[in-house]
Amino acid sequence: MVNILESYAYNNGLKNINPQIKILFAFITLIVSLIAVSPVVPLIIAFFIFLLLFFEAKIPISVYLKFMSIPLLFGVFNIIFMTLFFGISEPWVNLGFLNLIAYKDGFNLGLLVFSRMIGCVSCMAFLILTTPVSELLFLAESFKVPKIVTEISLLMYRYIFVFLEEARTMYHAQETRCGYSGIKKSLKSLGLLISNLFIRSWTRGDAIYLSMQSRGYNGSIKVFHTNNKLGFKPILMILFFESLLLLGVYLTREFQLI
Amino acid sequence: MITGSDSMEIINADNISYSYPDGTQALKNVNFSVETGEIVALLGPNGAGKSTLFLHFNGILRPESGKIKVNSQPIVYDKKGLMEVRKKVGIVFQNPDDQLFAPTVGEDVAFGPMNMGLELQEVEKRVKEALEKVDMVGYEKKPPHHLSGGQKKRVAIAGILAMNPEIMVLDEPTSGLDPKGASLILQLLYKLNEEGITIIISTHDVDLVPLYADRIYIISEGKIIKKGTPRNVFADINTIRGANLRLPRIAHLIEILQKEDNVPFEKPYPLTIGEARKRVLEHLDDKK
Numbered sequence: 345m346v347n348i349l350e351s352y353a354y355n356n357g358l359k360n361i362n363p364q365i366k367i368l369f370a371f372i373t374l375i376v377s378l379i380a381v382s383p384v385v386p387l388i389i390a391f392f393i394f395l396l397l398f399f400e401a402k403i404p405i406s407v408y409l410k411f412m413s414i415p416l417l418f419g420v421f422n423i424i425f426m427t428l429f430f431g432i433s434e435p436w437v438n439l440g441f442l443n444l445i446a447y448k449d450g451f452n453l454g455l456l457v458f459s460r461m462i463g464c465v466s467c468m469a470f471l472i473l474t475t476p477v478s479e480l481l482f483l484a485e486s487f488k489v490p491k492i493v494t495e496i497s498l499l500m501y502r503y504i505f506v507f508l509e510e511a512r513t514m515y516h517a518q519e520t521r522c523g524y525s526g527i528k529k530s531l532k533s534l535g536l537l538i539s540n541l542f543i544r545s546w547t548r549g550d551a552i553y554l555s556m557q558s559r560g561y562n563g564s565i566k567v568f569h570t571n572n573k574l575g576f577k578p579i580l581m582i583l584f585f586e587s588l589l590l591l592g593v594y595l596t597r598e599f600q601l602i
Numbered sequence: 603m604i605t606g607s608d609s610m611e612i613i614n615a616d617n618i619s620y621s622y623p624d625g626t627q628a629l630k631n632v633n634f635s636v637e638t639g640e641i642v643a644l645l646g647p648n649g650a651g652k653s654t655l656f657l658h659f660n661g662i663l664r665p666e667s668g669k670i671k672v673n674s675q676p677i678v679y680d681k682k683g684l685m686e687v688r689k690k691v692g693i694v695f696q697n698p699d700d701q702l703f704a705p706t707v708g709e710d711v712a713f714g715p716m717n718m719g720l721e722l723q724e725v726e727k728r729v730k731e732a733l734e735k736v737d738m739v740g741y742e743k744k745p746p747h748h749l750s751g752g753q754k755k756r757v758a759i760a761g762i763l764a765m766n767p768e769i770m771v772l773d774e775p776t777s778g779l780d781p782k783g784a785s786l787i788l789q790l791l792y793k794l795n796e797e798g799i800t801i802i803i804s805t806h807d808v809d810l811v812p813l814y815a816d817r818i819y820i821i822s823e824g825k826i827i828k829k830g831t832p833r834n835v836f837a838d839i840n841t842i843r844g845a846n847l848r849l850p851r852i853a854h855l856i857e858i859l860q861k862e863d864n865v866p867f868e869k870p871y872p873l874t875i876g877e878a879r880k881r882v883l884e885h886l887d888d889k890k
Contacts, residue, residue, distance in 0.1 A: 354744060354748065476706070478704075481705070502702075502705055503703075506699050548700065552700055552703055555693075555701040555703075556713075557662055558660055558688060558693045559713055559714035559761065560688050560714055561717060562681070566716040567716075568712030568715075568722070568725055569709070
């Protein structure tokens with residue numbers, strides 16, 4: 345899964361858009377989605393981002409649905425839970441067992457939380473599926489995130505994939521010799537795999553340090569970045585879009601489904 | 603390209619010894635020198651000390667005794683001196699995953715030039731040129747784990763090329779690659795050598811060595827046990843086999859034909875397919 349999402353970040357219809365624009369868009373929209381007081385605007389945002397990902401970024405619908413399925417499921421449970429337990433005043437339906445009563449205000453609150461959640465997750469999905477992690481780290485650095493944090497994340501990010509591959513190989517090697525037949529053996533094999541991986545990451549760290557020294561590393565990674573200029577037009581477009589959303593938030597402030 | 607004059611020596615290891623922290627002696631009084639413009643191969647079995655020797659060439663390891671000279675200047679082991687020697691001598695490591703650490707190809711190739719403190723424009727230019735040389739243009743924004751083994755290797759080479767080294771040292775550049783990938787790397791090294799970069803390669807692929815190496819060193823158990831042109835070195839079959847190496851397949855075939863089947867091939871045996879073809883054709887002509 346990680347691998348698939350990751351490869352879309354590098355290969356999608358929006359890959360040539362300036363990453364800063366995408367990050368700006370995702371974060372402002374996320375905030376708008378959070379401050380909305382009715383479910384309308386966050387749901388519009390979710391739908392808009394879905395269209396954007398599907399038609400512009402060309403992310404297959406199945407991948408997107410898979411990505412959204414967990415927050416959606418969680419959101420639905422949340423609606424049910426809040427309808428039953430978060431209401432205060434207006435009883436809606438008496439379910440007739442276990443003394444459970446559905447409340448109108450509880451449902452409205454649940455729906456609002458659900459829609460905010462879907463709106464925000466959509467914004468994050470947009471970011472994850474269209475923007476490589478390296479760009480995010482670079483931006484984090486310009487927002488004065490300590491260099492040690494971004495440097496370690498940069499190295500971790502790269503070597504997650506190397507170790508994933510090595511763990512897979514080791515796992516197969518263990519399976520070949522029946523390492524996972526039975527619970528006791530599984531635990532033992534898993535323990536061996538993890539400790540081996542730890543030792544490998546240690547020696548790998550040494551090797552990387554040598555190779556970095558060979559290229560003149562002296563304590564800090566200077567990231568090279570070809571910076572495309574932030575255009576004036578896209579910023580205006582984003583601002584216009586977000587003001588529309590804010591207007592929507594204002595106009596639908598009283599809206600309630602039931 | 604082989605000349606005898608000392609002034610042409612670009613790198614010289616003079617009688618160096620080195621032990622690992624656990625006390626095992628890895629290098630014993632090694633003498634190793636390379637002249638400007640050469641391609642030199644260091645042949646040796648696993649664990650013979652090839653990688654350890656290479657790490658001395660840019661000052662990562664410091665010999666316990668003996669001296670390393672680059673351009674006739676002994677390496678100075680302080681911050682400035684080490685930076686200088688690392689600009690001149692670039693090492694390409696055996697496992698490209700040990701070398702490519704940045705999230706994208708472009709950032710990785712830029713790592714060396716950035717450390718050299720170059721202007722951004724110059725860095726950009728060098729990254730572009732280096733990727734052009736290894737034929738990996740268009741991959742700047744790709745993460746290394748989306749590349750094949752051969753592509754990773756070429757990016758690792760680009761990362762060194764971008765520092766404009768005079769000498770490029772490659773540890774097992776063809777290991778783990780498919781035949782096509784290996785041959786692309788060798789062609790690339792040949793091209794770089796023609797453009798003036800001195801190249802040192804460690805390997806145990808004896809079939810490929812005679813195709814490109816001007817000179818060969820054989821290292822075994824931390825000692826240089828033989829040096830010379832491919833023809834000279836491979837003529838000494840006993841030393842070769844004693845060091846857990848073998849003749850190139852083609853030379854082995856000719857040896858068997860001569861010894862077992864009494865086909866009158868004379869020593870030295872041909873080392874490449876081209877030479878062998880010529881010899882076989884000559885032999886057939888003689889018979890007619």
